Amino acid sequence: HMDKASVEQRALINKLADEFADELNNLGVRVSALENRVGNVKLTGDARVRYRYQKDVKENDNSWDYRVRLRANAMVNDRTKVTYGISTGSKSFAENGKAEDENDIFTDIAKVDYSFGSSKNWNLSVGRTDKYVIGGSKAYGYNYGDVFDRAELSYKGDNFKATAGYGRFKEGGLAGFDYTYKDANDVEHTVSIEGTKTAYGLIEGSFDNGTAIGAYYNTFHADDYNTLVNGSEVDDLWGAYASFNFGKDWNLLANYERVSYENDISTARGKEDSASVWIGRLTYGKASMATPKSWDAWVEYLNAEDGAFIGGSTNSWRWGAMDNLESWGAGIDYTFAKNAQFQVMQSFASKIKDNSNNSSDPEEQTRAQFVFAF
Structure with a gap:
Protein backbone atom coordinates (compact mmCIF):
# COMPACT_ATOMS: atom_id res chain seq x y z
CA HIS A 1 0.00 0.00 0.00
CA ASN A 40 10.76 10.63 -7.28
CA VAL A 41 13.34 13.09 -5.84
CA LYS A 42 16.27 12.04 -3.66
CA LEU A 43 18.91 14.35 -2.17
CA THR A 44 22.40 13.01 -1.55
CA GLY A 45 25.85 14.43 -1.04
CA ASP A 46 29.35 13.98 0.31
CA ALA A 47 32.03 15.90 2.17
CA ARG A 48 35.80 15.46 2.14
CA VAL A 49 38.57 16.83 4.35
CA ARG A 50 41.95 16.14 2.74
CA TYR A 51 45.64 16.34 3.67
CA ARG A 52 48.38 16.18 1.03
CA TYR A 53 52.08 16.55 1.72
CA GLN A 54 55.18 16.74 -0.45
CA LYS A 55 58.36 18.38 0.75
CA ASP A 56 58.93 21.85 -0.75
CA VAL A 57 55.69 21.55 -2.79
CA LYS A 58 52.70 21.04 -0.45
CA GLU A 59 53.39 21.93 3.16
CA ASN A 60 51.71 23.53 6.19
CA ASP A 61 48.30 25.15 5.46
CA ASN A 62 48.72 24.47 1.75
CA SER A 63 48.46 20.74 2.52
CA TRP A 64 44.88 20.97 3.81
CA ASP A 65 41.65 21.45 1.84
CA TYR A 66 37.97 20.51 1.92
CA ARG A 67 35.15 19.91 -0.54
CA VAL A 68 31.36 19.55 -0.19
CA ARG A 69 28.97 18.33 -2.92
CA LEU A 70 25.16 18.10 -3.07
CA ARG A 71 23.09 16.07 -5.56
CA ALA A 72 19.41 15.97 -6.48
CA ASN A 73 18.24 12.85 -8.34
CA ALA A 74 14.76 12.90 -9.84
CA MET A 75 12.96 10.03 -11.61
CA VAL A 76 10.71 11.61 -14.22
CA ASN A 77 9.38 8.18 -15.18
CA ASP A 78 10.62 4.60 -15.22
CA ARG A 79 13.02 5.39 -18.08
CA THR A 80 14.10 8.99 -17.50
CA LYS A 81 16.30 10.34 -14.72
CA VAL A 82 17.44 13.92 -14.12
CA THR A 83 20.49 14.65 -11.95
CA TYR A 84 21.70 18.05 -10.77
CA GLY A 85 24.58 18.78 -8.40
CA ILE A 86 26.74 21.57 -7.06
CA SER A 87 30.24 21.56 -5.59
CA THR A 88 32.44 23.91 -3.60
CA GLY A 89 35.50 22.61 -5.39
CA SER A 90 38.62 21.92 -3.34
CA LYS A 91 39.00 24.87 -0.92
CA SER A 92 42.48 25.27 0.51
CA PHE A 93 42.98 26.22 4.15
CA ALA A 94 45.88 28.38 2.95
CA GLU A 95 43.50 30.93 1.40
CA ASN A 96 43.49 34.21 3.33
CA GLY A 97 40.39 35.83 1.83
CA LYS A 98 37.07 36.37 3.60
CA ALA A 99 34.56 33.53 3.51
CA GLU A 100 31.93 35.83 2.00
CA ASP A 101 34.19 36.37 -1.01
CA GLU A 102 34.35 32.66 -1.82
CA ASN A 103 31.39 32.73 -4.21
CA ASP A 104 32.71 30.05 -6.52
CA ILE A 105 30.25 27.21 -5.95
CA PHE A 106 29.65 25.69 -9.37
CA THR A 107 27.46 23.16 -11.14
CA ASP A 108 29.48 19.98 -11.50
CA ILE A 109 26.68 17.71 -12.69
CA ALA A 110 23.52 18.47 -14.70
CA LYS A 111 22.35 15.68 -16.95
CA VAL A 112 19.39 13.72 -18.27
CA ASP A 113 19.60 9.94 -18.67
CA TYR A 114 17.10 8.07 -20.82
CA SER A 115 17.02 4.26 -20.92
CA PHE A 116 15.44 2.49 -23.88
CA GLY A 117 15.17 -0.91 -25.46
CA SER A 118 13.04 -3.81 -24.29
CA SER A 119 15.41 -4.50 -21.39
CA LYS A 120 16.47 -0.87 -20.89
CA ASN A 121 20.01 -1.87 -21.81
CA TRP A 122 20.53 1.24 -23.97
CA ASN A 123 21.16 4.59 -22.29
CA LEU A 124 21.42 8.09 -23.75
CA SER A 125 22.97 10.63 -21.39
CA VAL A 126 23.14 14.35 -22.23
CA GLY A 127 24.61 17.15 -20.13
CA ARG A 128 27.38 17.55 -17.59
CA THR A 129 28.82 14.71 -15.54
CA ASP A 130 31.03 15.13 -12.49
CA LYS A 131 33.24 12.13 -13.24
CA TYR A 132 34.21 11.40 -16.82
CA VAL A 133 37.21 9.06 -16.61
CA ILE A 134 39.29 8.50 -19.74
CA GLY A 135 39.19 4.73 -20.03
CA GLY A 136 35.98 4.22 -18.06
CA SER A 137 35.23 3.25 -14.47
CA LYS A 138 37.43 0.13 -14.47
CA ALA A 139 40.53 1.95 -15.82
CA TYR A 140 42.96 3.98 -13.70
CA GLY A 141 42.06 7.41 -15.15
CA TYR A 142 45.68 8.56 -15.42
CA ASN A 143 45.09 11.50 -17.77
CA TYR A 144 41.60 12.65 -16.78
CA GLY A 145 38.76 11.97 -14.35
CA ASP A 146 36.66 15.06 -13.68
CA VAL A 147 33.85 17.40 -14.83
CA PHE A 148 32.89 16.93 -18.48
CA ASP A 149 30.11 18.20 -20.78
CA ARG A 150 28.99 15.56 -23.26
CA ALA A 151 26.40 13.56 -25.14
CA GLU A 152 26.93 9.83 -24.65
CA LEU A 153 25.26 6.65 -25.90
CA SER A 154 25.98 3.36 -24.16
CA TYR A 155 24.88 -0.24 -24.37
CA LYS A 156 25.21 -2.73 -21.53
CA GLY A 157 24.50 -6.42 -21.93
CA ASP A 158 25.13 -9.29 -19.55
CA ASN A 159 28.82 -9.57 -20.42
CA PHE A 160 29.50 -6.70 -22.79
CA LYS A 161 29.22 -2.94 -22.85
CA ALA A 162 30.07 -0.25 -25.39
CA THR A 163 30.12 3.54 -25.07
CA ALA A 164 30.52 6.34 -27.61
CA GLY A 165 30.35 10.06 -27.00
CA TYR A 166 31.47 13.58 -27.74
CA GLY A 167 32.20 16.33 -25.25
CA ARG A 168 34.35 19.09 -23.76
CA PHE A 169 36.71 18.96 -20.79
CA LYS A 170 35.83 21.36 -17.96
CA GLU A 171 38.65 20.97 -15.41
CA GLY A 172 42.44 20.93 -15.29
CA GLY A 173 44.81 21.85 -18.11
CA LEU A 174 42.30 20.45 -20.60
CA ALA A 175 39.67 23.00 -19.64
CA GLY A 176 40.55 26.22 -21.41
CA PHE A 177 43.51 27.73 -19.55
CA ASP A 178 47.28 27.34 -19.60
CA TYR A 179 48.65 24.67 -17.30
CA THR A 180 52.38 24.88 -16.53
CA TYR A 181 54.45 22.43 -14.53
CA LYS A 182 58.04 21.22 -14.22
CA ASP A 183 59.00 17.61 -14.69
CA ALA A 184 61.55 15.69 -12.63
CA ASN A 185 64.36 17.07 -14.81
CA ASP A 186 63.24 20.63 -13.95
CA VAL A 187 62.04 21.12 -17.53
CA GLU A 188 58.97 23.36 -17.76
CA HIS A 189 55.92 22.04 -19.66
CA THR A 190 53.07 24.30 -20.77
CA VAL A 191 49.71 22.93 -21.85
CA SER A 192 47.48 25.44 -23.67
CA ILE A 193 44.25 23.76 -24.59
CA GLU A 194 41.45 26.22 -25.23
CA GLY A 195 38.04 24.53 -25.03
CA THR A 196 39.38 21.10 -25.91
CA LYS A 197 36.79 18.65 -27.18
CA THR A 198 37.05 14.92 -27.64
CA ALA A 199 35.25 12.14 -29.45
CA TYR A 200 35.66 8.86 -27.62
CA GLY A 201 34.74 5.21 -27.60
CA LEU A 202 35.00 2.33 -25.14
CA ILE A 203 34.32 -1.41 -25.37
CA GLU A 204 34.46 -3.83 -22.47
CA GLY A 205 33.88 -7.52 -21.96
CA SER A 206 33.21 -8.95 -18.52
CA PHE A 207 32.89 -12.30 -16.81
CA ASP A 208 30.60 -13.60 -14.10
CA ASN A 209 33.14 -13.03 -11.31
CA GLY A 210 33.49 -9.33 -12.20
CA THR A 211 36.68 -9.64 -14.23
CA ALA A 212 36.68 -7.15 -17.14
CA ILE A 213 38.87 -6.44 -20.19
CA GLY A 214 38.48 -3.24 -22.19
CA ALA A 215 39.96 -0.86 -24.74
CA TYR A 216 39.34 2.86 -25.34
CA TYR A 217 40.19 5.67 -27.74
CA ASN A 218 40.02 9.49 -27.64
CA THR A 219 40.73 11.96 -30.40
CA PHE A 220 41.24 15.61 -29.42
CA HIS A 221 40.63 18.92 -31.11
CA ALA A 222 40.09 22.53 -30.04
CA ASP A 223 37.92 25.22 -31.60
CA ASP A 224 40.97 27.28 -32.53
CA TYR A 225 43.23 24.25 -33.04
CA ASN A 226 45.86 25.21 -30.48
CA THR A 227 45.79 22.05 -28.40
CA LEU A 228 49.44 22.33 -27.41
CA VAL A 229 51.89 20.41 -25.26
CA ASN A 230 55.44 21.73 -25.70
CA GLY A 231 54.45 23.31 -29.00
CA SER A 232 52.68 20.35 -30.58
CA GLU A 233 49.01 19.47 -30.93
CA VAL A 234 47.74 16.54 -28.89
CA ASP A 235 46.41 14.19 -31.53
CA ASP A 236 44.85 11.15 -29.90
CA LEU A 237 45.04 8.73 -26.99
CA TRP A 238 44.31 5.03 -26.76
CA GLY A 239 44.56 2.51 -23.99
CA ALA A 240 43.66 -0.95 -22.79
CA TYR A 241 43.07 -2.45 -19.37
CA ALA A 242 42.34 -5.72 -17.63
CA SER A 243 40.75 -5.93 -14.19
CA PHE A 244 41.08 -9.47 -12.80
CA ASN A 245 39.12 -10.69 -9.77
CA PHE A 246 40.60 -13.81 -8.21
CA GLY A 247 40.26 -15.64 -4.93
CA LYS A 248 37.58 -14.20 -2.69
CA ASP A 249 38.89 -10.68 -2.16
CA TRP A 250 41.68 -9.98 -4.66
CA ASN A 251 41.74 -7.70 -7.71
CA LEU A 252 44.58 -6.94 -10.11
CA LEU A 253 44.34 -3.97 -12.50
CA ALA A 254 46.75 -3.59 -15.43
CA ASN A 255 46.39 -0.45 -17.58
CA TYR A 256 48.38 0.72 -20.62
CA GLU A 257 47.89 4.14 -22.22
CA ARG A 258 49.57 5.91 -25.12
CA VAL A 259 49.20 9.55 -26.21
CA SER A 260 50.26 10.74 -29.67
CA TYR A 261 51.21 14.21 -30.90
CA GLU A 262 50.76 15.85 -34.28
CA ASN A 263 54.49 16.71 -34.37
CA ASP A 264 57.55 15.77 -32.34
CA ILE A 265 57.86 17.19 -28.82
CA SER A 266 60.96 17.64 -26.67
CA THR A 267 61.17 14.95 -24.01
CA ALA A 268 63.82 13.56 -21.68
CA ARG A 269 64.30 10.84 -24.34
CA GLY A 270 64.80 13.38 -27.14
CA LYS A 271 62.35 14.29 -29.90
CA GLU A 272 59.30 12.02 -29.75
CA ASP A 273 55.81 12.00 -31.27
CA SER A 274 54.23 9.76 -28.60
CA ALA A 275 54.58 8.65 -24.99
CA SER A 276 53.13 5.80 -22.95
CA VAL A 277 52.42 4.79 -19.37
CA TRP A 278 52.07 1.43 -17.62
CA ILE A 279 50.08 1.15 -14.40
CA GLY A 280 49.41 -1.84 -12.18
CA ARG A 281 47.41 -2.06 -8.96
CA LEU A 282 46.80 -5.04 -6.65
CA THR A 283 43.91 -4.70 -4.16
CA TYR A 284 42.77 -6.90 -1.30
CA GLY A 285 39.30 -6.47 0.22
CA LYS A 286 36.58 -3.93 -0.52
CA ALA A 287 35.76 -0.89 1.59
CA SER A 288 32.05 -0.08 1.28
CA MET A 289 30.57 3.16 2.62
CA ALA A 290 27.42 1.23 3.59
CA THR A 291 29.29 -1.45 5.57
CA PRO A 292 31.06 -0.40 8.80
CA LYS A 293 34.43 -2.03 9.47
CA SER A 294 34.88 -2.99 5.82
CA TRP A 295 38.32 -2.22 4.41
CA ASP A 296 40.77 -2.71 1.60
CA ALA A 297 44.50 -2.33 1.04
CA TRP A 298 46.32 -1.81 -2.23
CA VAL A 299 49.73 -1.37 -3.79
CA GLU A 300 50.38 0.18 -7.23
CA TYR A 301 53.19 0.64 -9.72
CA LEU A 302 53.46 3.60 -12.13
CA ASN A 303 55.89 3.78 -15.05
CA ALA A 304 55.28 6.86 -17.22
CA GLU A 305 57.39 8.20 -20.06
CA ASP A 306 58.00 11.93 -20.39
CA GLY A 307 55.03 13.36 -22.32
CA ALA A 308 52.52 10.69 -21.25
CA PHE A 309 50.65 13.08 -18.94
CA ILE A 310 48.93 15.79 -20.97
CA GLY A 311 47.93 17.99 -18.02
CA GLY A 312 44.34 17.04 -17.34
CA SER A 313 42.61 16.74 -13.98
CA THR A 314 43.77 13.22 -13.21
CA ASN A 315 41.66 10.58 -11.50
CA SER A 316 44.74 9.39 -9.62
CA TRP A 317 45.41 10.18 -5.95
CA ARG A 318 48.76 11.63 -7.08
CA TRP A 319 49.33 15.24 -8.14
CA GLY A 320 51.81 17.51 -9.91
CA ALA A 321 54.32 16.17 -12.44
CA MET A 322 53.21 12.61 -13.20
CA ASP A 323 55.29 11.74 -16.24
CA ASN A 324 58.95 10.82 -16.66
CA LEU A 325 58.33 8.96 -13.42
CA GLU A 326 58.72 5.47 -12.02
CA SER A 327 57.04 5.11 -8.64
CA TRP A 328 55.31 2.76 -6.23
CA GLY A 329 52.35 3.59 -4.04
CA ALA A 330 50.30 1.95 -1.29
CA GLY A 331 47.08 2.76 0.52
CA ILE A 332 44.37 1.64 2.93
CA ASP A 333 40.64 2.50 2.92
CA TYR A 334 38.66 1.84 6.11
CA THR A 335 34.94 2.45 6.76
CA PHE A 336 34.91 3.29 10.47
CA ALA A 337 31.16 4.03 10.56
CA LYS A 338 28.31 3.86 8.10
CA ASN A 339 28.83 6.45 5.36
CA ALA A 340 32.17 7.52 6.90
CA GLN A 341 35.53 6.40 5.53
CA PHE A 342 39.20 7.13 6.19
CA GLN A 343 41.70 6.78 3.34
CA VAL A 344 45.50 7.05 3.36
CA MET A 345 47.94 6.85 0.41
CA GLN A 346 51.74 6.99 0.25
CA SER A 347 54.25 6.90 -2.60
CA PHE A 348 57.66 5.27 -2.23
CA ALA A 349 60.73 4.37 -4.30
CA SER A 350 59.91 7.25 -6.69
CA LYS A 351 62.59 8.11 -9.23
CA ILE A 352 63.09 9.92 -12.50
CA LYS A 353 62.62 7.53 -15.41
CA ASP A 354 64.93 9.23 -17.94
CA ASN A 355 67.37 11.32 -15.91
CA SER A 356 69.52 12.99 -18.56
CA ASN A 357 70.30 15.95 -16.24
CA ASN A 358 71.23 13.82 -13.21
CA SER A 359 68.55 15.61 -11.22
CA SER A 360 67.44 14.61 -7.74
CA ASP A 361 64.60 12.12 -7.56
CA PRO A 362 61.17 13.59 -6.68
CA GLU A 363 60.08 13.84 -3.06
CA GLU A 364 57.51 11.28 -1.94
CA GLN A 365 53.81 12.15 -1.69
CA THR A 366 51.49 11.54 1.26
CA ARG A 367 47.71 11.85 1.17
CA ALA A 368 45.13 11.19 3.89
CA GLN A 369 41.44 12.10 3.91
CA PHE A 370 38.09 11.64 5.62
CA VAL A 371 35.10 11.15 3.29
CA PHE A 372 31.48 11.36 4.49
CA ALA A 373 28.37 10.50 2.45
CA PHE A 374 24.83 11.61 3.25
Missing part, protein backbone atom coordinates in the same frame (compact mmCIF):
# COMPACT_ATOMS: atom_id res chain seq x y z
CA MET A 2 2.97 2.35 -0.44
CA ASP A 3 1.16 4.41 -3.04
CA LYS A 4 -1.31 5.45 -0.35
CA ALA A 5 1.33 6.21 2.28
CA SER A 6 1.53 9.61 3.96
CA VAL A 7 4.59 11.84 3.79
CA GLU A 8 5.75 10.57 7.21
CA GLN A 9 5.23 6.96 6.19
CA ARG A 10 7.17 7.47 2.95
CA ALA A 11 10.04 8.99 4.90
CA LEU A 12 10.06 5.94 7.17
CA ILE A 13 10.04 3.58 4.17
CA ASN A 14 12.99 5.47 2.66
CA LYS A 15 14.88 5.25 5.95
CA LEU A 16 14.23 1.53 6.30
CA ALA A 17 15.12 0.82 2.66
CA ASP A 18 18.45 2.59 3.18
CA GLU A 19 19.15 0.92 6.55
CA PHE A 20 18.50 -2.58 5.21
CA ALA A 21 19.92 -2.00 1.71
CA ASP A 22 22.45 -4.84 1.97
CA GLU A 23 19.88 -7.32 3.27
CA LEU A 24 17.37 -6.36 0.58
CA ASN A 25 20.01 -6.71 -2.14
CA ASN A 26 20.88 -10.17 -0.83
CA LEU A 27 17.21 -11.10 -1.12
CA GLY A 28 17.09 -9.86 -4.69
CA VAL A 29 14.88 -6.86 -3.91
CA ARG A 30 15.48 -3.84 -6.12
CA VAL A 31 15.81 -0.96 -3.67
CA SER A 32 15.75 1.49 -6.56
CA ALA A 33 12.27 0.27 -7.49
CA LEU A 34 11.08 0.91 -3.93
CA GLU A 35 12.58 4.40 -3.97
CA ASN A 36 10.85 5.19 -7.25
CA ARG A 37 7.48 4.33 -5.71
CA VAL A 38 7.86 6.32 -2.48
CA GLY A 39 9.13 9.54 -4.03
